[in-house]
Amino acid sequence: MSELITNGPVSFETAARNICEAGRILDSKAMAPATSGNYSMRVDDGSFAITASGFHKGRLIEDNVMRVDAEGKALEPKKPSAETLLHTQIYRHYPGANAILHVHSGNGVVLTRLLGGDVLLAGYEMLKVFPGVNTHEVKVRLKTVDNTQDMPALAELLEPEIAGLAVPVYVIRDHGFYVWGKDMDECLNMCEAVDHMLGLELQVLTFKGLPKKGFFV
Ligand SMILES: [Zn+2]
Known part of the structure; x- marks a missing residue:
């Protein structure tokens, strides 16, 4: 069985290896330009493993991953990602989430730059990647928030809604998206699927033109 497929929280060492592997995979799919993005996993001692700030995710080594506590405070002398607070918020609301x-x-940046409101994905076979979705005949709304550098404000904005999202994803306009799963394998699958569907939406728009209304709400 792949180390990426796990049954719950893992050791810090396993988490660090999975995070490095995720970085190489996402870099190969053009989802990790420069030092962008951040990845984390729930650790079996109650702490969390997260990428330290400022490293290229395609070239991560295990020393670039660090421990933080449930409040996002560093448990070792390294600088956690600026967005650590958003990770700990997801773990707090989703006890079954072990990877983010x-x-x-x-694709997400261009699409949300063109259209306002939440991203709506409908009719895609690939929607079945989400837990509980068994058919393409659904409309899935991806909560979409405006970008900001004020992470506490963004966390506060998300707080009332995050536990009730239809699928384990939210989008940040002009920026990217967050996705979480029960292990790194599931999380990577959803990450690829969301990026793929956002790209397809973009291609549809290219041919159909911008909707007047009702496409995105
Ligand atoms: Zn970011």
Whole structure:
């Protein structure tokens, strides 16, 4: 069985290896330009493993991953990602989430730059990647928030809604998206699928033109 497929929280060492592997995979799919993005996993001692700030995710080594506590405070003398607070918020609301990926999806940036409101994905076979979705005949709304550098404000904005999201994803306009899963394998699959569907939406728009209304709400 792949080390990426796990049954719950893992050791810090396993988490660090999984995070490095995720970085190489996402870099190969153009979802990790420069030092963008941040990744984390729930650790079996109650702490969290997260990428330290400022490293290229395609070239991560295990020393670039660090421990933080449930409040996002560093448990070792390294600088955690600026967006650590958003990771700990997801873990707090989703006890079954053991891995989180935040990527600067180019498809997500262009799509949300063109259209306002939440991203709506409908009719895609690939929607079945989400837990509980068994058919393409659904409309899935991806909560979409405006970009900001004020992470506490963004966390506060998300707080009332995050526990009730239809799928384990939210989008940040002009920036990228967050996705979480029960292990790194599931999380990577959803990450690829979301980026793929955002890219397809973009292609549809290219041919159909911008909707007057009702396409995105
Ligand atoms: Zn980011």
